[in-house]
Amino acid sequence: MTVGQILSCSATFKRQSSTGRAELETDYVLFRGDFRVKLPFASVTAASARDGVLTLKSTEGVLTLAIGAKAEKWAAAITSPKSRIDKIGVKPGQRVSALGVSDRAFVDELNAAGADVSERVRKDSDAIFIAVESSADLRRIASLAKSLAPAGALWAIRRKGVADASEALTMAAGKAAGLVDVKVVRFSETHTAEKFVIPKSRR
Numbered sequence: 001m002t003v004g005q006i007l008s009c010s011a012t013f014k015r016q017s018s019t020g021r022a023e024l025e026t027d028y029v030l031f032r033g034d035f036r037v038k039l040p041f042a043s044v045t046a047a048s049a050r051d052g053v054l055t056l057k058s059t060e061g062v063l064t065l066a067i068g069a070k071a072e073k074w075a076a077a078i079t080s081p082k083s084r085i086d087k088i089g090v091k092p093g094q095r096v097s098a099l100g101v102s103d104r105a106f107v108d109e110l111n112a113a114g115a116d117v118s119e120r121v122r123k124d125s126d127a128i129f130i131a132v133e134s135s136a137d138l139r140r141i142a143s144l145a146k147s148l149a150p151a152g153a154l155w156a157i158r159r160k161g162v163a164d165a166s167e168a169l170t171m172a173a174g175k176a177a178g179l180v181d182v183k184v185v186r187f188s189e190t191h192t193a194e195k196f197v198i199p200k201s202r203r
Contacts, residue, residue: 044056047074098118134165180199
């Protein structure tokens with residue numbers, strides 16, 4: 001299931017009905033229409049799908065979303081959400097460089113997943129994670145790209161809402177470094193993770 005997927009649908013909640021958009025995120029479902037409902041996964045006590053309708057029972061009430069063929073997949077994603085490490089795809093034994101990442105829980109997750117983690121950049125890294133908080137951080141991407149293994153990935157952990165480290169500027173920095181962007185993951189409430197790889201023609 002692709003986190004961040006947005007679907008047009010109709011919804012009901014507490015005797016209200018509306019058409020609008022439903023969004024599946026890392027740890028919540030959001031509906032926007034004539035009314036707005038945000039249900040954290042932690043508040044959902046049951047999730048089921050039938051005839052294209054997703055029914056979410058929660059401590060706040062029952063939300064139904066007529067999202068069609070995706071209903072069963074959304075129910076599964078809500079009841080058994082992937083971890084952050086699963087979504088990023090770090091495997092045991094991979095050589096990982098985590099640079100300036102202030103989220104210590106993430107570093108712990110990398111270690112728990114069996115990765116070989118260093119907080120200094122190393123040659124032939126299977127994954128490089130760099131904290132992007134400013135334009136100065138973006139300028140480091142070109143030099144860091146040289147330390148990637150051929151099939152490795154550079155992840156820019158970008159703080160949301162920083163003008164000089166925006167999504168567009170981050171994408172441009174990756175392209176200038178000779179990389180291509182292939183994936184975006186919601187990293188946390190405050191950060192987004194953007195994945196860059198070496199083009200296959202250059203590996």
